[in-house]
Amino acid sequence: MATALAMPLLMCASGIYAAGDAWWRRRRRSSASYVQVRRDRAAERAVAVAEAVVADEYALLVADGADADAKTSGMRHHERPVTDDRVAEGRSGEAA
Numbered sequence: 001m002a003t004a005l006a007m008p009l010l011m012c013a014s015g016i017y018a019a020g021d022a023w024w025r026r027r028r029r030s031s032a033s034y035v036q037v038r039r040d041r042a043a044e045r046a047v048a049v050a051e052a053v054v055a056d057e058y059a060l061l062v063a064d065g066a067d068a069d070a071k072t073s074g075m076r077h078h079e080r081p082v083t084d085d086r087v088a089e090g091r092s093g094e095a096a
Contacts, residue, residue: 032040
């Protein structure tokens with residue numbers, strides 16, 4: 001008789017445990033995954049590059065207004081290769 005009740009009791013207990021575990025995981029905050037961290041770093045890098053592009057274009061606009069012959073030399077900030085995960089550049093291409 002005890003063995004006949006063991007299987008349904010075990011299945012019922014495991015179902016209750018699984019439902020409680022799923023409920024707990026949905027409400028508990030987990031730490032950021034590797035993918036989320038990489039996505040956040042890429043977003044920060046994109047914002048830094050966008051700020052540099054705007055600053056460079058503004059500087060060119062001001063320079064063209066002041067002196068039509070003034071030209072910038074070399075590669076501008078947003079044309080340089082970006083390092084792996086670090087945002088090493090500040091605004092307008094200065095090193096941080």
